[in-house]
Amino acid sequence: MSSCRDAAVIGAGPNGLAAAVTLARAGVPVTVFEAAETIGGGTRTAEVVEPGVLHDVCSAIHPMALATGFFRAFELERRTGFVIPEASYANPLDGVHGGGADRAAIAYRDLGRTSDELGADGPAYARFYRPLLRRLDGVLDTALGGGMLRLPRDPRAALVTGLRTLEQATSFGSLRFREDAAPALVTGVAAHSVGRLPNPASAAVGAVLGALGHASGWAVPIGGSRAISDALAADLLAHGGRIETSHAITDVRQLGAYGVKIFDTSARGLVRIAGSVLPARYRRALGRFRYGAAAAKVDFVLDGPIPWRDARVAAAATVHLGGSRAETAAAEREVARGRHPARPYVLLAQTADFDPGRNPPGVNAVWSYTHVPSGSTRDVSSAVIGQIERFAPGFRDRIQGIRVTTAAQLAGYNRNYHGGDFSAGAITMRQLFARPVLSADPWRAPAEGIYLGSSSTPPGPGVHGLSGWYAARSALRHEYGLPSPELGLGQ
Incomplete structure (x- = not known):
């Protein structure tokens, strides 16, 4: 002692x-x-962009705030107000993807509704997540329960998690699906791990975060x-x-x-x-x-909502803008090679409809980041705006304020974010x-x-x-x- x-x-x-x-x-x-x-x-x-308009400086949406061990024991939900959207995240797509022209893939908390809207791949998508949801406590214990060098409390949950990870860790992960929407949803979540896709670590991250999206949801703190x-x-x-x-x-x-x-x-x-x-x-x-690739952040103030081509995207606080599974993987490979992709994977948070009290009426604060090589000093706003505009024509015309934080500036903001690796x-x-x-x-x-x-x-x-x-x-x-x-x- x-x-x-x-x-x-x-x-x-x-x-x-x-x-x-x-x-x-x-x-x-x-x-x-x-x-x-x-x-x-x-x-x-x-107040990152304009006085009186609140942006989250780093994290914005919280898949793990209501489901994991510490915050459950701490009873965070009783101490802080949260809004939990019906749609945990969305992944806009181009063209016809098993449900109509330019329709997005939407991951609702309701797995059945998600499956129904995914068309032909809906049953396969549900089969992917249903075993994880049935043993969710064991899945979370396997992934988050205190280090990998220990026996899992629920061996069946560990097995299911491992099998789903192995499946999505290689190009064979697409064999489960026949269309673009379902694999885009799975890959968009995996890309949160900031690394070359596909790979086992990213697949494990995607499996856990995706399961939480269909369970406790991805929460927006008021x-x-x-x-x-x-x-x-x-x-x-x-x-x-x-x-x-x-x-x-x-x-x-x-x-x-x-x-x-x-x-x-x-x-x-x-x-x-x-x-x-x-x-x-x-x-x-x-x-x-080792430290990994970095993030560059672009915060916007708009004079109204994002004009999504598929209006259903507004139901999700989190939007993954990478296009198809292949496009997202290609963008992340470019970053891993030390390059800035022309069409980057962009993670966007739109919280105005879920927590309107943060900002003045009629003002929409939009949070986004993209992945870039470590230490990057590039202003990525043009590429990010282009990727949003791709799925929301007219977005550019609604911008009334913008602030870019490069990876190098992110590293300066927090000494633990080496090269911008948050x-x-x-x-x-x-x-x-x-x-x-x-x-x-x-x-x-x-x-x-x-x-x-x-x-x-x-x-x-x-x-x-x-x-x-x-x-x-x-x-x-x-x-x-x-x-x-x-x-x-x-x-």
Whole structure:
């Protein structure tokens, strides 16, 4: 047990705040240090383009906020308002795709409705997801339950997840389908992983996120993503924790008064700050941890709704603009080769209809990003606008404000987004098992009182709080001899 019971958490993103909440509820005095002026990390919301118009700075839609272990235990849905659209996501298409000219593929929460609208491929699509939905808790445990080096609680769920992953990890994944709409839906979700398609890691991400789209849905937090970090911060303060913003930690020696330190930083950030106390072998292992392709963000303010060619797309808060499975895969391969595709995969969030209180009447704040090579300084707005205009003719005429954030600028905004990689480490099969090192407890560093609880650890990127939660639970066990506390509102 540490002789100094106070704990420090470095970084006030959702993982850092989750770690701090867990420690504070266990009775550990904890202070969170955040270099920026505001908390939130990937869950900040701000006036990005115009005064009075709110955009999410990083994440916007939250497939994992209502379904995964930490936020379910924390009862986030009781603390923060959410709107859950009937349509989780949409994928516009060109031409005739089993249901009419220029119709989009729509993934509704209702799997049956989705299947009905997919035409000839509907039954095959339903067969793909139905086993995942039947054993969803086991699927989530397999994918997100605390590292890959452990036996799954539900072996059948692990088998189903593995089979679906293997199927979609190769070009054989299209053999299940005969038309374009269903494989476009599956691939559009897989592309969230930011990597060459198809591949096993992306297929696993797609299977889990797609299943959540047909279960708990892809939630829109009322007021923006900052509502999530605000709820975490309020609970932390209520249980005696402290938060210091505008307080950068650049050297672990600044934290000499704290016996336990949990880093919500990238693996590279941990080395930068605490390298002097880390064993050389561990530092070398963290140095081998790879970072992936980047994101470039384009935020818009429109004078009205997006004029989708298929009006049903407006029912989804999330839109994947990549076209067919083959087109999306081709764009992602270009990025993996260090190129900027002419027709990029664009992920777009339209929240005005679901949370109209964020912005003035008649104003539509649109959030989007696309994938680019690491460190890119290119203004991608022309390509992004062109891809949106492809499926929403007249979009360009509705733009009244725009802000571009290049990958290089994204890296400057957050030191953990190396080259603009917001995942804090490439999503590959190797790095699903060794994230950042191969270990049964990858959150615990081989140095006294040092823990890593960021997206550089399992289960990886996403607003789920799990990495911080797992790191804090490991610290409670090893440093304090304490069990994980209850996290609910009544506790």
